[in-house]
Amino acid sequence: MTEKAPKLRAALDGIPTYKPGRPPAPGGPRAYKLSSNENPYPPLPGVLETATAAAGSFNRYPDMACTALLAELADRFEVPVTHLATGTGSVGVAQQLLQATAGPGDEVIYAWRSFEAYPIITQISGAASVRVPLTGGEDHDLDAMADAVTDRTRLIFVCTPNNPTGNAVRRAELERFLDRVPGDVLVVLDEAYREFVRDPGIPDGIELYRDRPNVCVLRTFSKAYGLAGLRVGFAVAHEPVAAALRKTAVPFGVSQIAQDAAVASLRSENELLKRVDALVAERGRVLRELRAQGWTVPETQANFVWLRLGDRTADFAAACEKAGVVVRPFAGEGARVTIGEAAANDLFLRTAESFRQEP
């Protein structure tokens, strides 16, 4: 044995680790997990049956080209199959995008605070993060983001609705921003929560991508479709971006179980989207009640709400946990709380109310 350790890339030094939403403490009292923006409903019986059937051949590699899934998506979104690429969750696709566009000396722009994977995958690529603070109203500051573009900028993430604040970017502002960004900079519209959007003023990225070759839309089966544990997401982008995503994909990354379950989910969309409607109704209720309690909550279009608690964040998360709901605290900033089943939301609302009454 030598004293030497393998040489690792310096780019990895100091990389922040991804903090997943915590599950309830093992062995503790029953608690609701409102910390990961998951869908609280169990798999639809038909989708579960399809996934179980696919498990019967997991001795075989999956279809590397995801043929059936891409055909279904192409049909569903009226896009050419060649404009689609899949990955292990949309975070997997986001990492493929960075591998395809950015490296040492390059810059990646995103709003902050936003999805916590952006700094991690940017740093892994070797590129530098350029974080543009959210406005006081928790919105993307798209003018400042456009101003931040330099000749080193390779990619810009626009997270809409934004994780963890929930608010989404409006059509006129987004179009103005896209018109300002040079055509050789890739703009990634991360729409992981798109199915929860109800405000007609929020544009559908897939409409914006159609005549903009530098726009790429990210979507996922993890949230509205309830397949978080199966890891499948996809991008819609013109060539050559979509082709580059196929090059940077982990071979056979998306399992056959995930592919078949995703196809079955698209075919059961009516049933699944009823569940999304129920969550959206719950979101409305939670938002109204929180505001009635006196909280300032951004107008969320996602399946979560954001409470900017500052230095009371840790205390709030602890109070929630004690009451039986696990939320997602961002130390010193605020807490993100997923909309769950009605009983979980009730418990959270009661806890939020008593917390406000504490001195």
Ligand SMILES: Cc1ncc(COP(=O)(O)O)c(C=O)c1O
């Ligand atoms: C904004 C955003 N994008 C992407 C993802 C990644 O989701 P997945 O990799 O499960 O598709 C998440 C998950 O929390 C998210 O909040």
